[in-house]
Amino acid sequence: MMIPTYSIAFFVLIEVIKVAYSQGTKKYDKLGASYVNYLKTLQRKRDPEDHIRYVAKQRAPNKETYNERMxxxxxxxxxxxxxxxxxLYKLYLEIANQEEKVEKQTKSEVNEILQKIHGLEI
Incomplete structure (x- = not known):
């Protein structure tokens, strides 16, 4: 069984937060607080997997941006x-460069979904 990407990101974010707060200066407290807010946002999302992909593409869309941030x-x-x-940013880079899997569905599968979710008979 594959571990969801957002679960991995969750634990890496917690590590960043713990390390930041352990430094004992306001500079690092502010960094920790910003990552706590991000973690809370991730937890609230209906589709955290999609959200983590979005964030990864924003923060480390390619190797050049990753290198600049580092x-x-x-x-x-x-x-x-x-x-x-x-x-964290290595994970973002890896996620941003993964190909999204798009699964096509047959018309009968779509009709079944529409019937179950919306009660539509097509």
């Missing part, structure tokens, strides 16, 4: 925080 993070944060963010 260079900035290296300048802004200490090694421990940088390492936790690096794990």
């Amino acid at each position: 260079a900035d993070f290296k300048d802004w944060y200490n090694e421990e925080v940088y390492t936790s963010l690096e794990k």
Whole structure:
């Protein structure tokens, strides 16, 4: 059984939050708080898998953007925080570059779905 991507992201986010708050400075408290808010948003989403894909494409859509962010993070944060963010952004990059699986359905499957969900007989 494959672990959902959002579950992996959830645990990586928790690691970033713990590392940020463990630093004991306001700079890192603000970073931790922003990731707590993101974690809460992820938990509220009806489709967290889709949301994590959206965020990944926004934050690390390609290797160039990933490298730029990592260079900035290296300048802004200490090694421990940088390492936790690096794990998160590597995950974002991986998710952003996965191909979405689109499953086509037969007309009879669509008709069955429409009947079950909307009560439509087509």
